[in-house]
Amino acid sequence: MCFLKPTLSTLSVTLLAALLIPADARAEPQQLQARPDKCVSLRQGQVCYQRVRLSWQTATAGDYCLYDASDKQPLKCWSNATRGNTLYSFASQTDREFHLTRDNNATPLAQARVTVSWVYKTKSRRRRSWRLF
């Protein structure tokens, strides 16, 4: 019964994973997305502006908060929710990371990053120099 082998193998892996992965993690395939996830400015070093839609979903209803990783204050919190989204006014010179937490737990359940790029890379001007005389 060769055709059964792949099916049995898949089942074995699934059962093994179920035994090894903690129950909490198994119950919450969390997802956090930032769209768009890139902000482009004209020159390197400029503040880049972008309206970013941050959306999340989990398998388990609960109290969730969304954070800008560089800020202790949450951007927005939801109660007894399995999903949510918010529009965020992104303004930064560098990449920013966002994360989703549950019940004020410090450990992020999911993360998303908005990267900053540019068209013109800033080039350093030369130091003072005489070349002619």
Added chain:
Amino acid sequence: MVKQRLQALVLATAFALASMQPAISADISHEVRDGRAGGFLEAGIGLFYNRVPLVAFIHEDFDESDDGGLSLHIQLEGRLEWRNFFAETIDTSFSDVAFGYTAWADHDNTVEWVLSSQFSEYSPNEAAGFEALDDRDGDLTLGFRSLHQRDNITLQFELGHDIANAHNGLIAAALIGRSWQLRNWNAHALFGLRHFSDDVINHYFGVSDGEASDTVAAYTGGSGTLASADIGAVVPINEDWLFRTNLTLDRLPDSVVASPLASGRMAYSVGAQFVYVF
């Protein structure tokens, strides 16, 4: 012809120079518009509406020379640097192409020796009634250019003398520009004065006794100053593409406006283009 030869030389130089060095500066119009110094290469395509009230500049019919004209604009703009030498062609600059050598530079100031083409060949005889006029050769000026940066303000001074024996005149310019960031848009404003000695004005806009006819009177003009203003904005579309728009106004010198080859005082250009940055 001079313009075409120099443009060909710029392209040849572009391929010949293997390495692009960290840069110092470029013409003020690029420095202010894009806020960036150094080597670069861009290609753009866009639509522009131009009005230049000079015979045969846009329209061959003198009666229409006051009217504007819509044109598809394809540009190749760039600056290449090797050691202290550079070659550049900046679309919004007065000079078509320039070659030079950076003599002095610090963080905010540069002084460059510049060989450039300020005027390309002008053929007013393409207009009906002006057939008796000779072609005006393009020039080649040698001089210096200095740029000074203070915060978002850039100053540029230029002085050049024709060495191609086209008009043997002197051209001096002073320009000031400022840029602002408005969210991801970068706006700029430029104002400049460009003075031409009488040799320059007469070469391009004078009419000699030998050229004069029943329809075109002889004319000798004095020196004059062109005032220019440019406002515009640029926004990145992605890491490679830009959208750029600008309006340029030029107030021709009195000695040009009085020439039989002029039909008005104000020239302008307004348009928008998509630019690919290499």
